[in-house]
Amino acid sequence: MSKPLILVTNDDGITAPGLRLLIQLMNELGDVVVVAPDSPQSGMGHAITLDNTLYSKKVVIDREHGAPKEYSCSGTPADCVKLGLQELLQRKPDIVVSGINHGSNASINVIYSGTMSAAVEAGIEGIPAIGFSLCDYGWNADFTGISESVKQIVRTALKNGIPRGTVLNVNYPKYDGVPLKGAKICRQAKANWKEKFDKRTSPMGKEYYWLTGEFDLLDKGEDTDIHALNNGYASIVPTQFDLTAHYAISTLNTWNFED
Amino acid sequence: MSKPLILVTNDDGITAPGLRLLIQLMNELGDVVVVAPDSPQSGMGHAITLDNTLYSKKVVIDREHGAPKEYSCSGTPADCVKLGLQELLQRKPDIVVSGINHGSNASINVIYSGTMSAAVEAGIEGIPAIGFSLCDYGWNADFTGISESVKQIVRTALKNGIPRGTVLNVNYPKYDGVPLKGAKICRQAKANWKEKFDKRTSPMGKEYYWLTGEFDLLDKGEDTDIHALNNGYASIVPTQFDLTAHYAISTLNTWNFED
Incomplete structure (x- = not known):
């Protein structure tokens, strides 16, 4: 049996520790090709590069644990x-x-996620795809204890395929010394960000903003991704x-637009 | 009765003819505030500006037909x-x-749409929101014949609200001399882009790519957005x-991740 061909990408850039770990894990499961952004692309959503040129080059980042073929790309995860x-x-x-992202893509974060946009891009093309994220935003995020789970999920997806019209959004809790309890199939928790703009003045006297915010969970359900993560599960x-909200079509069909 | 407060934005930038028309139309319906990107943001998907500063300034683009308050912003539509x-x-x-976008956001294009990301951003906050697009990509796109429909849809949404958990994605066919036949409630057509990368060499001898592609409709349904547009309807x-694919949860719950 020939080995599966695995395309690995991310949005934190080709040197990110989460990507380097994912490459090592995938090397155990198949033939790996990496195409990843040459610089961090977090918060890029499902951006693609239409008005600009794209560069790509073959690179060697880690001779010992890297993939046989790795390419860096000047574009977004979807471009990759x-x-x-x-x-x-x-x-x-x-x-x-795609991943392993340094930071959560659970709940409403999926909307802004470059990691997941790469998976969705593959899904649109009919290719099984999974985005992996760890709820730890640091560059030195601690990936302890998730390697076996990542490999299990990819192996299972290679065996079973992935339900039609979907890609998997996998998130892991931040490591706090307790072993991962397992993985749960979940729905996306309802939440939003309570934005705060930090208004400052530049040395040249120009006003500018930094976008900051707090995650606001609105969903008490026990079948959500946030509930699973808060209880030590992937x-x-x-x-x-x-994206069609099929449930809303009948309501909208009662509207009279001639008013 | 006080007039409704209407926030207008887009992704083609604050000077785009489609936005300027939308502002004029909304001025007839309520009190308008514009917050729009200072430069085109097409293909930005649901990007937000996390790693960079945001600038905003009050501007006057069109003293006669503009809104009383208009702000340009250095960020993406979602930032706006x-x-x-x-x-x-x-x-x-x-x-x-949000809009009126110069170019289609029907079918799978919604995934890449800055216009719709602005609407979704509002929807997440519980605010009724609509993205408008015209299937004509030119800066000189012909917006003939859609003004009454745009106002009707906004008036109806102000009256009825919008179904919970949704925003409306409205697209208009390219104008070819035939009046708009009306508007249809639709589902998103299944389609993808057959990408082609146009590989070139720069004057300095460096290889680069332009992303191009052809829209590939995979969906013969008569209840799709593409079908409506092809037949002269909005x-x-x-x-x-x-984004949870609720229909897939039971299948995934049959998976055994311990294999």
């Missing part, structure tokens, strides 16, 4: 997947994995890219 | 909405309208930001 599928890979990969949310 | 809600508006607006898709 498009470029990988169209130009850099010899054949369609068996799976696309959360796995099947995430769709048909 | 966050900044507007948090810092620039005196109270929560009654509705947020399409209205209720778009959700709970």
Whole structure:
């Protein structure tokens, strides 16, 4: 049996520790090709590069633990997947994995997630795809204790495929010395960010803002990703890219637009 | 009765003809505040500015037909909405309208849409929101014949509210001399882009790419946005930001991750 072909990408950039770990883990499962941004792209959402040129080059970041083929790309995570599928890979990969993100993509964060945009991009092309994230924003995030789970999930997805029209959004709790309890299939918790803009004045006297905010969980459900994470489990949310709210169509069909 | 407060934004930038028309139309319906990007942001998806400073300034673009208050912002459409809600508006607006985009946001394009990210940002905050787009990519796009429909839809949304957990994605067909036939409530058509990367060499001998592609409709349904647009109707898709594929949860719960 030939080994699966695995495309690995992320949004923190090709040197990020979370990506380097994911590459090592995927090297155990198949033939790995990396196409990842040359610089951090967090908060890029599902951006693609339309009005600018894209550069890509073959790179060696880690001779010992890296993948045989790694490419850095000047674009966004979605660009990396498009470029990988169209130009850099010899054949369609068996799976696309993105991450491991330094920071949560659970709940409403999925909307802003470059990590998940890469997975969605692959999903649109009909390729099984998973985004992995750790709820620890630091560059020195502690990835202890999640490696076996990451490999289990990818192995299971390679065996079973992924439900049609979805990609998986996997998040791990921040490591606090307690072993991971397992993984739960969840729905996205309802939440938003209570934004605060930190208004400052530059040395030249110009006013500017920093966007900051606090996560505001509005959802008491016990079947949510946030509930799983808060209780020491990995959360796995099947995430769709048909954004139609089918339940709302009948209501809207009662509207009279001629008023 | 006090007039509704309407926040207007877009992703083509504050000088775009589609935005200027939308402002004029909204001036007829309520008190308008504009917060829009100072430069085009197309293809930005749901990006937000986390690693950079944000600038905003009060501007006058069109003394005759503009809004009383207009702000340009250095950020993305989602940034504009966050900044507007948090810092620039005196109270929560009654509705947020985004557009009129120069180019289609129907079908899978919604995923990459800055126009719709602004609407979604408002939707997350519980504010009724609508994104408007015209299937004509040119800066000189012909907006003939859609003004009454835009006002009707906004008036109806102000009266009825918008179904919970959704924002509306409204697209208009490119004008070809035939009057708009009406508006249809639709689902997002299944489609993808067949990417082609145009590989070139710079004057300095460096290889680079332009992302190009062709829209590939995979969906023969007559209830889709593309079908409505192809038949001369505006399409209205209720778009959700709970991305959970609830239908897939039971399947995933049959998986055994211990294998």
